[in-house]
Amino acid sequence: MLKKGLKPYPFDKYGATEIRVIDDTDFACEGDDPFATLQLLLVNKFDVRAITAASFLHQPGSVQLSYDKILEMLDVMGIRDEVKVLMGSMPMTSEDEYETSEAAAFIVEEALRDDPRPLFVVCQGAITNIAVALTIKPEIADRMHVVWIGGESYPEGGWEFNLSGDAIAARVVMNSDVGLWQVTAKAYSMMRVSFAELYEKVYPCGKMGKWLCEQLWETNVRFASMRKGTPMDLDPKEPEGYAHFANGEMWSLGDNPVAGLLLNSQRHEQIIMGAPYINDDGTYTLRPDNPHKIAVYETVDAQFILNDLFARIKYQYGES
Numbered sequence: 001m002l003k004k005g006l007k008p009y010p011f012d013k014y015g016a017t018e019i020r021v022i023d024d025t026d027f028a029c030e031g032d033d034p035f036a037t038l039q040l041l042l043v044n045k046f047d048v049r050a051i052t053a054a055s056f057l058h059q060p061g062s063v064q065l066s067y068d069k070i071l072e073m074l075d076v077m078g079i080r081d082e083v084k085v086l087m088g089s090m091p092m093t094s095e096d097e098y099e100t101s102e103a104a105a106f107i108v109e110e111a112l113r114d115d116p117r118p119l120f121v122v123c124q125g126a127i128t129n130i131a132v133a134l135t136i137k138p139e140i141a142d143r144m145h146v147v148w149i150g151g152e153s154y155p156e157g158g159w160e161f162n163l164s165g166d167a168i169a170a171r172v173v174m175n176s177d178v179g180l181w182q183v184t185a186k187a188y189s190m191m192r193v194s195f196a197e198l199y200e201k202v203y204p205c206g207k208m209g210k211w212l213c214e215q216l217w218e219t220n221v222r223f224a225s226m227r228k229g230t231p232m233d234l235d236p237k238e239p240e241g242y243a244h245f246a247n248g249e250m251w252s253l254g255d256n257p258v259a260g261l262l263l264n265s266q267r268h269e270q271i272i273m274g275a276p277y278i279n280d281d282g283t284y285t286l287r288p289d290n291p292h293k294i295a296v297y298e299t300v301d302a303q304f305i306l307n308d309l310f311a312r313i314k315y316q317y318g319e320s
Contacts, residue, residue: 001047005078006316008044016045019118019262022107023048024088025255026125026165027073028065029056030223031216032191033124034073035309036255038212040122041077042312046262047117049110050084052103054125055091056165063088063101076211088129091166098132107133111140119144122258126150126165131172141178147258148173153186153298157276157284160185164282171278180275180294181261187269187297188254193306195220195249201310205317212313216251224248253306257297260305270295 001018002008023040027033040046053066067087074080088103107130111119121130121144130146150162150170163170173180195217203213224247260266274290 002044003041003077003079003082006042006044009315012044017117018045018047019120020110020115021046021048021262022050022052022110022119022121023258024052024054024103024121024123024125024127024129025070026054026056026062026066026162027051028062028069029125031219031251032253032255034069034212034215035253036124036258037070037073038077038208039256039259039309039312040262041079041083042316043259043263046259048083049119050086050103050106052086052088052106052129054088054103054123054129054165056125058091058165060090063090073211076208089132091126091128092131092168092172095135095168095172098128098135100132100136101129103129104132104136107144108137108140111143112137120147120262121145122147122262123162124149124255124258125162126169127162127173128166128169130178131166131169134176134178135172138176141176145179145181146173147181147183147261149183149188149255149258151182151184151278151284152282153184154271154273154276154284154296155286157279157282159282163278167278167280167282174275174278174292174294177292181265181270181297182294183257183261183297183300187300188257189252190300190302191253191256191305192250192302193253195251202313204319205313208317209313220248220251253309256305256309257300260300260308261297263308264301264304266297266301266304267295269297269299269301271298272296 086103089099089101092098152158152160275292276284
């Protein structure tokens with residue numbers, strides 16, 4: 001669906017099937033979410049029905065921070081009045097206790113809407129809003145498909161940032177019947193990009209490219225400040241040390257598989273398994289006989305996804 005101020009692609013006319021997308025994102029948490037949301041918005045066959053703001057770090061006010069940051073990017077794009085942005089819920093306190101939200105209500109509404117186009121709900125953080133929607137109306141499970149960036153590698157699992165944002169919600173989704181593609185930390189960590197490459201390929205692309213890079217670089221400073229004085233700070237002996245993260249030279253655009261897998265499901269990378277039980281510490285109890293089958297990605301084609309992202313940014317915002 002062509003949005004105001006964006007150009008059609010010459011290949012749009014060649015029969016692409018339009019799909020509905022709801023983008024659920026902890027947008028203000030760290031700097032990769034805007035790149036993923038932008039990629040979704042720049043694909044004309046994706047009808048982005050709404051962007052729903054998610055919480056992060058169990059912090060009160062984090063949903064509002066995500067909401068405000070989403071609006072900031074839409075202002076830069078000049079399409080604020082074209083995209084619905086909705087407030088989400090704080091993490092579930094139990095499988096039966098949760099905060100309702102306009103985000104969860106909209107997921108239910110959109111799933112129940114009479115529309116022949118497939119609905120994909122993609123999640124770039126804690127999966128709370130999707131879990132609440134499935135709890136409110138379990139019958140929507142067979143009317144949508146979920147793509148989630150979250151969870152550690154199989155078979156053990158363990159602590160992982162997005163899953164830790166709401167392990168109860170992840171358990172609810174795994175225990176539902178919804179179609180799910182899970183992109184684990186092993187896969188999304190493959191989405192590494194250097195700041196030098198971003199400076200070459202994204203920063204020159206108008207005010208959008210400048211905003212994308214600068215908000216990411218500012219995030220790097222914030223994360224580096226949080227790490228300062230910790231055991232991993234500048235210690236090459238630490239596996240999570242200086243050259244790993246927030247070192248001022250690279251980031252992982254780990255949320256962009258939500259767009260890349262909708263462009264191409266990379267089905268040969270899928271591992272089909274029974275949905276596991278999610279323990280409170282993020283580990284998995286495997287259930288191979290579970291009839292609820294999910295597709296797990298332990299690898300993704302990072303080059304394909306990043307090349308598409310950079311090409312779209314250049315086409316839409318680069319100099320003629």
